[in-house]
Amino acid sequence: MSSADQNTDAAVDLETFEVLSDGRSVRLQIDERLYPLDAVRGAAYLFLDRCFVRLDRPADQRIDLTLKTKAAPMPGQLEQLAGELGNALLDQAVRVQVAQSTGKIREYIMARAFFAAPAQSSIDQLLAELDAEELADDPLDIQVPWEKGGA
Amino acid sequence: MSPDARAADAPTGAVTLDLHGDFYSAAGIDEAAAAYAGLLMVERSGGPTLHRLALRVEDAEVDDLVDHFLNHALHASVTAARRGALGATA
Amino acid sequence: MISRTTLQLPRRAVRPEALGPFRWGKIGEKVLLTSDAGEWQLLSQPDFALLLRGELTPTHPAYDGLRERGFLRQDLDAEDLARKLRRKRRYLGAGPHLAVVITTLRCNQSCAYCHASRTDMHRTETDMSLATAKKVVDHVMRTPSQYLCFEYQGGEPTVNMDVIKFCVQHSREKNRHERKALDHSVVTNMTYMNEENARWLVDNNVLVCTSLDGPKEVHDSNRPWTGKTAAAYDTVTGWMDWFNRAYIEKGLDPQLWHVDALMTTTRRSMEHGKAIVDLYVQRGIRNVHLRPLNPFGFATKTWRAIGYTMEEWLAFYEEMLDYIIELNHQGVQIMEGTAATFLKKILTPDDPNFVDIRSPVGSGTGQICYGYDGSIYPSDEGRMVHGMGDAIFKLGHVDDTSFEQATRHPTVRAIATASLLDALPQCESCWNAPYCGVRPLHNYMMSGDLFAQRPLTPKCTQHMAMVRMLFSRLANDSDGRIEAIFRRWTIDRPRSPDADPTA
Numbered sequence: 001m002s003s004a005d006q007n008t009d010a011a012v013d014l015e016t017f018e019v020l021s022d023g024r025s026v027r028l029q030i031d032e033r034l035y036p037l038d039a040v041r042g043a044a045y046l047f048l049d050r051c052f053v054r055l056d057r058p059a060d061q062r063i064d065l066t067l068k069t070k071a072a073p074m075p076g077q078l079e080q081l082a083g084e085l086g087n088a089l090l091d092q093a094v095r096v097q098v099a100q101s102t103g104k105i106r107e108y109i110m111a112r113a114f115f116a117a118p119a120q121s122s123i124d125q126l127l128a129e130l131d132a133e134e135l136a137d138d139p140l141d142i143q144v145p146w147e148k149g150g151a
Numbered sequence: 152m153s154p155d156a157r158a159a160d161a162p163t164g165a166v167t168l169d170l171h172g173d174f175y176s177a178a179g180i181d182e183a184a185a186a187y188a189g190l191l192m193v194e195r196s197g198g199p200t201l202h203r204l205a206l207r208v209e210d211a212e213v214d215d216l217v218d219h220f221l222n223h224a225l226h227a228s229v230t231a232a233r234r235g236a237l238g239a240t241a
Numbered sequence: 242m243i244s245r246t247t248l249q250l251p252r253r254a255v256r257p258e259a260l261g262p263f264r265w266g267k268i269g270e271k272v273l274l275t276s277d278a279g280e281w282q283l284l285s286q287p288d289f290a291l292l293l294r295g296e297l298t299p300t301h302p303a304y305d306g307l308r309e310r311g312f313l314r315q316d317l318d319a320e321d322l323a324r325k326l327r328r329k330r331r332y333l334g335a336g337p338h339l340a341v342v343i344t345t346l347r348c349n350q351s352c353a354y355c356h357a358s359r360t361d362m363h364r365t366e367t368d369m370s371l372a373t374a375k376k377v378v379d380h381v382m383r384t385p386s387q388y389l390c391f392e393y394q395g396g397e398p399t400v401n402m403d404v405i406k407f408c409v410q411h412s413r414e415k416n417r418h419e420r421k422a423l424d425h426s427v428v429t430n431m432t433y434m435n436e437e438n439a440r441w442l443v444d445n446n447v448l449v450c451t452s453l454d455g456p457k458e459v460h461d462s463n464r465p466w467t468g469k470t471a472a473a474y475d476t477v478t479g480w481m482d483w484f485n486r487a488y489i490e491k492g493l494d495p496q497l498w499h500v501d502a503l504m505t506t507t508r509r510s511m512e513h514g515k516a517i518v519d520l521y522v523q524r525g526i527r528n529v530h531l532r533p534l535n536p537f538g539f540a541t542k543t544w545r546a547i548g549y550t551m552e553e554w555l556a557f558y559e560e561m562l563d564y565i566i567e568l569n570h571q572g573v574q575i576m577e578g579t580a581a582t583f584l585k586k587i588l589t590p591d592d593p594n595f596v597d598i599r600s601p602v603g604s605g606t607g608q609i610c611y612g613y614d615g616s617i618y619p620s621d622e623g624r625m626v627h628g629m630g631d632a633i634f635k636l637g638h639v640d641d642t643s644f645e646q647a648t649r650h651p652t653v654r655a656i657a658t659a660s661l662l663d664a665l666p667q668c669e670s671c672w673n674a675p676y677c678g679v680r681p682l683h684n685y686m687m688s689g690d691l692f693a694q695r696p697l698t699p700k701c702t703q704h705m706a707m708v709r710m711l712f713s714r715l716a717n718d719s720d721g722r723i724e725a726i727f728r729r730w731t732i733d734r735p736r737s738p739d740a741d742p743t744a
Contacts, residue, residue: 015251016249020243020245041174045226046696048695048697049696052215053225055173055225056174057171057174082246083248086248086250090250097255098260101258105261109262113322113330114327114333226666
C-alpha cells in the first residue's frame, strides 16, 4: 500500500510543516506532541519502496523525517514527496487515534472470539442461525446453482 | 542536507552514523548488518538511547549501500516494535 | 544548497470515541471501511468526514449499515462481532488440512518457469519409497483437522504411481478408525499418463488437476516436453477428454467431476489472454486461475524471455477480469480463481481457508509438505528452498520428528509471526487486511527476509491491486448485476469428500 492508498480527504483545519530540501531529499520537522511516534513510524514505513528513509531526533519532542529519492529526482518530485509525506503523517495520526480509542474494544472482541469460545453445540447453533439468515436473504438469487439458471 | 546522507554517497571509505534508539533498535541494526554482511562492515556501539555506527563499504559496485542498510535497519526496528506492542513472538 | 519552505495541509477532525474499530482506504473517489471480520462499507468522502467527526446522524442513509457492522460506537455489539470473527477465522487451531506429498522429483517436461526442483527421468533415487510413503500417511493423519486433502506433486507425480496408489489405499484403511473427510488429488502434466493409471484414478475417485497454459502455441511454448516430438498440448487435452468421458460413464455429475486446470502466465501468454479464457470455457472448465510467475528458481535464468513487471501483469489481469465478467453477463459460466478466493472473504461470512492467502499463512499450520525422502517442510516453497541448497525451512524427517514436533516447530512459529497481519507494519492498518495474506517463504526467496519490507513485496502490490479491482467494480454496480455474478463465484459445491469406493 502506498501513502496515497491510505490518505483520505476529510479536511477541516490546516496543518503547517517546516520542510527542508537539498535537491535530493526532503526533511519534515515534526512535533512529537502532535504526532505520536507510532504515526511517524507508520508514515515513514510507507515510503520504503520509493525512498531512502531516515529518522532523527534533533531535540526533545522533535523528530526529523528525511526522504531521499532512490534515483535523481524529476522536477517537482521532491515537492510532491513532501506533500505526500505530510498527508501520510496526518492520515497515520488519525489511524493511531482510532486504534487507541478502539483498542480495548478490539481486545475484548478478540478475547471473546478466540479465548472464550462457547461449547461446540453453541457454535453449531450459531452457524446454523447465520446460514439460515443468509439463505433467507437472497435477493440476487445467488443460491440458484449455475447450471439451473442464467448468470 | 544531512551530513550522514552526504557521507553515504561516498562509494567507499568509512562513515560514522548516530541512530536514535527511539527509531532504531539494536536488534534491528544487527539484523540489517547481517543482511549486508560482505557488502558493508558495521560496528555498533553506544545505545540504547543513541547507537553509534562505524560503517565501511566493502563492495563499491553496489550503489547507495549505506542507504539500503538504513532502510533495512528501520524496517527491522519498526517491525519488531509492532510485534513487541502486540506481544507476538515466535 | 538547502532550501526551507512551509507546507500547509488539511487536517482531519476526529471524535474517536464515536467510532468502532475499523480500517479504511480509498477506492476510486470513495472510502472503503473494513472490519476484522471482513465486513465492509463504502462511503463518499464527505460522509467519511462526517463519520470521523462523529456527526453522522441516525437519519443518514449510511447510518444503519455502519452501526450493524460495528463501525459506530453507538450500539456496538461486541458479542456479535466476536461471533462473526470466530466464524471468519475458524481455521485457527484447526491443524493442517493439506498434505503435499512429493512422490518423485523426476519429470519429463522442462518448463521455463518450473519451481519444483525437477530432475531428469533417469534419477530414480528421487522416487519416494513405499516405506517412506507409509510413514508420511501415518504422520499426517495425526492432524487434528477433520478434513484432509492429500495432494500428490512432483516432479511429475504419476511417474511414481505406486506411491500414489499406496497412499490412497493406506490412508483410507487408516481412516476406517480416524473417520476424517479425505480427499486425494494428483497434480499431473498428463504426459506420463496411461490408460491403466487413468482408470485407477477414476475408479478410486482421485481428483485430477493438470496444467493448461492456453492454446496449443502457448502451451507447447511454455511447457516443452523433454525428448519428444509429440506436442504436450495434444496429450494434455486428449487425457482431459478421456477423464471427463470416464466420469460421465461412471455416472458422476460432470458439473462437479471434471479435470481442473491451472495456468501460469508468461509474457507469451499475455499476448493470448482472451484465447486462454475462451479455451477454458470451450473445455467446460469453470475456474480459470490467472497466476503470475514467481520470479525465482528457474525463472530467474530466463526472466528476460518470459518475465514481466507486476504492473504489466496487473494490467493483463484487469483486462482478463473484465473479459470474464463480460462473458458472465452473456450467460457463460466462468470465474477467475484468485478473485473467487477474495470474494469469498469479502461477500460471505466464511473464509475459504486458502493456505496462501490468510493470516497467519497456512505454512505449517494449514498445510504440510513431505519431500520424496520423508523430509518435512511447512509448504512446497520450503522444499524448493531446500532444493536450492538452503535447509532453513526443513522441519525434520518422518523417521524422527513427530507430527506435533513438526507443526509446533520454531520455524512454523516464526512463519506464523511473520504472516500475522496485525503484527506487521503497514498491514496492521491496511484496509485490505481482512482479505489479504502475506507469504514469508516467498519473502525469504525474494529478499532473504521472512518479514520483508512490506511496500517492496510483489504480493502486497498484487493482492492490493486485485482486491481494489473487485471493490471498484462493486462500487460502480448500480444495478447489482456485478455483485450477483461475484456472489455466484463464491458458491462451492463440494464433490463429496472421500468418496472411498471400497467403503
